[in-house]
Amino acid sequence: MGKLDGRVVVVTGGARGQGEQEARLFVAEGARVVVADVLDEQGEALAAELGKESATYVHLDVGVEADWQAATAAAKDAFGKIDGLVNNAGILRFNELCSTPLEEFEQIIRVNQIGCFLGIRTVAPEIAAAGGGTIVNTASYTALTGMAFVGAYAATKHAILGLTRVAALELAGRNVRVNAVCPGAVDTPMTNPAQLDPDADPVAAKEAVAELYKKLVPLGRIGRPQEVAALALFLTGDDSAYITGQPFVIDGGWLAGVSVV
Numbered sequence: 001m002g003k004l005d006g007r008v009v010v011v012t013g014g015a016r017g018q019g020e021q022e023a024r025l026f027v028a029e030g031a032r033v034v035v036a037d038v039l040d041e042q043g044e045a046l047a048a049e050l051g052k053e054s055a056t057y058v059h060l061d062v063g064v065e066a067d068w069q070a071a072t073a074a075a076k077d078a079f080g081k082i083d084g085l086v087n088n089a090g091i092l093r094f095n096e097l098c099s100t101p102l103e104e105f106e107q108i109i110r111v112n113q114i115g116c117f118l119g120i121r122t123v124a125p126e127i128a129a130a131g132g133g134t135i136v137n138t139a140s141y142t143a144l145t146g147m148a149f150v151g152a153y154a155a156t157k158h159a160i161l162g163l164t165r166v167a168a169l170e171l172a173g174r175n176v177r178v179n180a181v182c183p184g185a186v187d188t189p190m191t192n193p194a195q196l197d198p199d200a201d202p203v204a205a206k207e208a209v210a211e212l213y214k215k216l217v218p219l220g221r222i223g224r225p226q227e228v229a230a231l232a233l234f235l236t237g238d239d240s241a242y243i244t245g246q247p248f249v250i251d252g253g254w255l256a257g258v259s260v261v
């Protein structure tokens, strides 16, 4: 028995990083998963690897309304219903607020915040129609505190917590639970771009990351995308049946306070 037997879950940004690990874990726990992303080649390859009984890939730019309609239709075509959504897709840009071009600020809002809103608005009625289910929004450590040079990103992640709480209130009566994960630093291409750089020395890059997070994070290391996937599994499955509207921090203790050891 898997923890997600019989479930059909859409994972946005599912082609790599945390979304990829969520897709892998959810399939291992018995779900059928719709991998949705703009990285078509990687998404197709992942779905093929997971097998067509268990996974399908759809092209979905989360900031584009029409893409959501098409992706929802494709998901229902493949698996008959949708009863779970992980709003995981996101982008990060570094800039001082006073130097951030409006276009960049708007682009981050479009993907992170509007993407999450469109996901809830499009998919929640489908989940309700399927008899209920779950939405997991991917916020961040920066949804709960500030971090220099990521102003636009932090603003969208704060907004995702607002959306999560309101959606939980409005959808509870339709048996749809809505929660958020708030990861600290996780070892994916977003936080560790050396993973994508063919010229980077993988050993040196790994050592630099290890050195940095050993100092910054009380548990002494960067997080693993599999660990965030395990939290998303908890919030998608019945183990969290009485939980809705909440942010869940997964950060190795980073937010707990100032460490003096």
Ligand SMILES: NC(=O)c1ccc[n+]([C@@H]2O[C@H](COP(=O)([O-])OP(=O)(O)OC[C@H]3O[C@@H](n4cnc5c(N)ncnc54)[C@H](O)[C@@H]3O)[C@@H](O)[C@H]2O)c1
Binding pocket: 012, 013, 014, 015, 016, 017, 018, 019, 036, 037, 038, 039, 060, 061, 062, 063, 088, 089, 090, 091, 092, 111, 138, 139, 140, 141, 182, 183, 184, 185, 186, 187, 188, 189, 190, 191
């Ligand atoms: N890695 C971290 O340290 C960290 C920390 C806190 C929160 N997060 C959040 O976790 C989520 C996953 O990030 P990740 O670390 O796996 O990064 P990642 O960059 O490896 O993966 C992001 C995925 O989202 C996809 N994506 C980007 N724009 C999209 C769009 N418009 N439509 C559909 N898909 C799109 C990308 O193609 C990619 O597959 C993001 O929301 C990110 O903000 C990451």
